[in-house]
Amino acid sequence: MNASGQPKLIVDNATKYYDTQSGPLHALDNYSMSVNDGEFACVVGPSGCGKTTLLWSMAGLHSLTSGTVILDGEQVTGPHEQIGMVFQEANLLPWRNLTRNIQLPFEIKRRPPDSERIDKLLNRVGLDGFGNKFPRELSGGMQQRAAIVRALSFNPSVLLMDEPFGALDAFTRDEMNLLVEEIWLETRKTIVFITHNIAEAVFLSDRVFVMAARPGRLAKIFDISFPRPRSLDLMATREVFDLVNEIKAEIEYQPGAATAGVGKPALEDNNMVETADG
Ligand SMILES: Nc1ncnc2c1ncn2[C@@H]1O[C@H](COP(=O)(O)OP(=O)(O)OP(=O)(O)O)[C@@H](O)[C@H]1O
Ligand SMILES: [Mg+2]
Structure with a gap:
């Protein structure tokens, strides 16, 4: 309710x-x-x-x-x-680093990115310090972590x-499921x-x-x-x-x-x- x-x-x-x-x-x-x-x-x-x-x-x-x-x-x-959405594929743009991928929805809405929140979320999902990496430099699990950060960046x-x-x-x-439960809790x-x-x-x-x-x-x-x-x-x-x-x-x-x-x-x-x- x-x-x-x-x-x-x-x-x-x-x-x-x-x-x-x-x-x-x-x-x-x-x-x-x-x-x-x-x-x-x-x-x-x-x-x-x-x-x-x-x-x-x-x-x-x-x-x-x-x-x-x-x-x-x-x-x-x-x-x-x-409403935040995480798709089956991480859908990260290959020519943008992680931070710029996560900031994209803010750019589309012509709003300043909430950098503090994004940094906290990156840290929470274990991607601290990976903001300047490109999707090709990350594993599939890391890319999906970034997609979760992107979906949560607006605090839906x-x-x-x-x-x-x-x-x-x-x-x-299994690791990702544990992480999702933790974030949900x-x-x-x-x-x-x-x-x-x-x-x-x-x-x-x-x-x-x-x-x-x-x-x-x-x-x-x-x-x-x-x-x-x-x-x-x-x-x-x-x-x-x-x-x-x-x-x-x-x-x-x-x-x-x-x-x-x-x-x-x-x-x-x-x-x-x-x-x-x-
Ligand atoms: N854009 C579309 N145009 C026409 N048919 C579509 C479209 N999207 C899905 N369908 C059809 O609608 C039905 C349901 O598709 P949907 O993608 O929702 O299934 P799903 O349960 O998500 O499948 P999966 O587990 O394989 O992802 C399928 O028969 C699919 O072929
Ligand atoms: Mg489907």
């Missing part, structure tokens, strides 16, 4: 058709979800089920065919200062993350985090929203009540193992899911699941 007792972010009956050469493509169907102020929500679902479509709608980056997105009681109709109250660690190796991904931003990786969703979230495919719709919501801060050891427990399998079954047994994401594995397990005890 926010100050007015309402959920922070509401997606109400969101339906989205894309215009394609072969006709309208139904990507999202009557999808509704509410996220409370300070909540960590994850959305999982098979490839192509409409997760990015949903997140872009939340961010006001494209319009819905019908339905609304409401932030703090007001409809989101375009990019919003209270909502952070939307679209499979931000999908391209990272399992160890770096410190800042209590409202986070919507998209992932294919169910174990990652269980590790991070207060609630997991399972999406079914074609068209994308809400299948089920799981409450995740493990105490915080969570440790990677938690991921090796029987409880988590069973929960991951329960969520996985929910995704695999949705009608239409089997045909989603043709040519791609529908789900990806990571080492956290494979090392589960029992």
Whole structure:
């Protein structure tokens, strides 16, 4: 809930058709979800089920065919200062150093960059002293840390993350998940985090929203009540193992899911699941 007792972010009956050469493509169907102020929500679902479509709608980056997105009681109709976004790729411009990449949104808005905040954030994510490095000089994990700093540089109250660690190796991904939980515990931003990786969703979230495919719709919501801060050891427990399998079954047994994401594995397990005890 926010100050007015309402959920922070509401997606109400969101339906989205894309215009394609072969006709309208139904990507999202009557999808509704509410996220409370300070909540960590994850959305999982098979490839192509409409997760990015949903997140872009939340961010006001494209319009819905019908339905609304409401932030703090007001409809989101375009990019919003209270919403920060981290994409699957870090999307850093190769000819700008890290600091100048992070300052870019300020330049676009013709505002002086909040250098003090940016420096603090760089320090927080372990990139102190890397501001003058170029993206090619940084690892994938470091680039995504920079993307997180860029998204937080405006101090938004909502952070939307679209499979931000999908391209990272399992160890770096675990490290990044620990970092994200720490930052969330410190800042209590409202986070919507998209992932294919169910174990990652269980590790991070207060609630997991399972999406079914074609068209994308809400299948089920799981409450995740493990105490915080969570440790990677938690991921090796029987409880988590069973929960991951329960969520996985929910995704695999949705009608239409089997045909989603043709040519791609529908789900990806990571080492956290494979090392589960029992
Ligand atoms: N700009 C677009 N124009 C036409 N169709 C699109 C567009 N963007 C996405 N789609 C289609 O909409 C459906 C949902 O795509 P979306 O990218 O939202 O899925 P996703 O769940 O994010 O997939 P992934 O897990 O692979 O990233 C897919 O069938 C996709 O081909
Ligand atoms: Mg996507």
